[in-house]
Amino acid sequence: MGMGVLRVVQRNLRVWRKFMFSSLVGNLGQPFLFLLAFGFGLGREIHPIAGYSYLQFIAPGLTASAVMYSAAFETTYGSFTRLGTQSTFEGILMTPISPAELAWGEIIWGALKGLLAGVIMLAAMPLFGFWPSIWALVLLPILFIAGVFFAALGLIMTALAGSYEFFNYFISLVITPLFLFSGIFFSLNDMPPVTRVVLRFVPLTPIVNMARIFCYGRPSGPWPLHLALFIVLTLIVSWAASALLKRRLIA
């Protein structure tokens, strides 16, 4: 363990550098467009939520969702290409690198891509007229952990997928609902109690909350507990991803 994980990340980095631009446009286009359409467009019609303008309200959540999309796409479409068409995984497993190292390398790589997407979203906020607080630095490791979670979730799908079409289920039934119902676009506090409790268990919700808290420099509330639970969940999902990928690769 250790070195092998790093080598897998390095391999992906080496390829990514060649396609950096298209990769960034692919990952960041969507959250930026949402920020423009909803923040600027729809936002002018909407009264402030919890003291934030609508644009301010959704920007941190869209940062969290950019991490999710970037990480999850990398370990679905990206990893599946390396698993199938390109036989990259087969090539790697002929070397001393173990299936677990390969899985963790893919997860960490997906998480780094997620983190990069998140950082760019944060860095772009001044373009929309507001600056993230210094607390946003604390947010970075949290966004990385979120990246690990979604990269691992994506890798589980890759380990189970027979074809690219399989990812339609994942995107339509998991990623898109998370994007819409994790408190990015509306405050969960105003929801009926049952709905609120349900949506709180949506795994993107705590990240969206933390993103909002740390972006505007008001760390308060039970976020440490939520973070701890999220880390436990992340470890479980990562372990499952590693086990399932190994099962897929070793006969």
Place this chain on the structure above:
Amino acid sequence: MNDKEIILAARGLTKSYGTRQAVKGLDLTIIRGECFGFLGPNGAGKTTTIQMILGLVIKDSGELRVFGLTIPHDLRAIKSRLGVVPQNDNLDPDLTVLENLLTYAGYYNLDSARARSRSLELLKFFALDNRRDEVIQHLSGGQRRRLLLARALVHEPELLILDEPTVGLDPQARYLIWQRLKALRDNGLTMLLTSHYMDEVARLADRVLIMDQGRIVAQGEPGRMVTELVGTDVFEIICDEREAASLSALAASCSARAERVTDGLFIYAGHDCPLLEARVRETARWLRRPANLEDLFIQLTGRLLRDS
């Protein structure tokens, strides 16, 4: 053989996929410095065996030791000393020729200076040094295969496993590869080689093992095996049924083996038989050639198509 170092030893190796038994109790020994030819029709269990050596397929039973270490326990240590040329091209299509080698060297933890010098050396050896910054998609089939070979050697392995290294290549490209393999063998590299190009295997391999339907059907030194099991000369005769029958009878009296084929007869002779030869010369179309490994292969595994 006891005084020589055993590189690979398999005892009673088995593997099933569902109800299909791919390998049924394989015993195999490879000693340091030898080129071991591993032959068999498609579906014989060759690739499964190689996959077991790589830990990519888990054996059902039996024992498998490489460099005196056991699989799966010491798999990492074993694999760091193994080089593999796979049947499927799994080069990294997004990377250049040199980057492919450097990336692979990284998997073996070579430091970057060593990786670079070793990679350049290998590109030269495999006549790829003018293609080093080329993207993989732009390489010919032969160049890709040579790069796969270079990649398998980047960490200076002690055992090189080649799973059909020349499949699908034109004769020129094959020739270059077999030449390089011969140079490597002459340098003392231990090799495990599978191929369907029997003449090339016969030239390169010190020993061959022929496998069929998961079992060993013969093994030994290829030249001697051909002489012992097939004979020295083969007559290929194109003739009708009646002529074939009379020639077969004559062959039997010379203790030569005759085999009916679609449009004639093959006779495998172990020693001179003037009577038979004189009779063959009377047929309209015939030829005489030395017996070879392919004759042995066909004799042992049959002419039936294997589409398992």
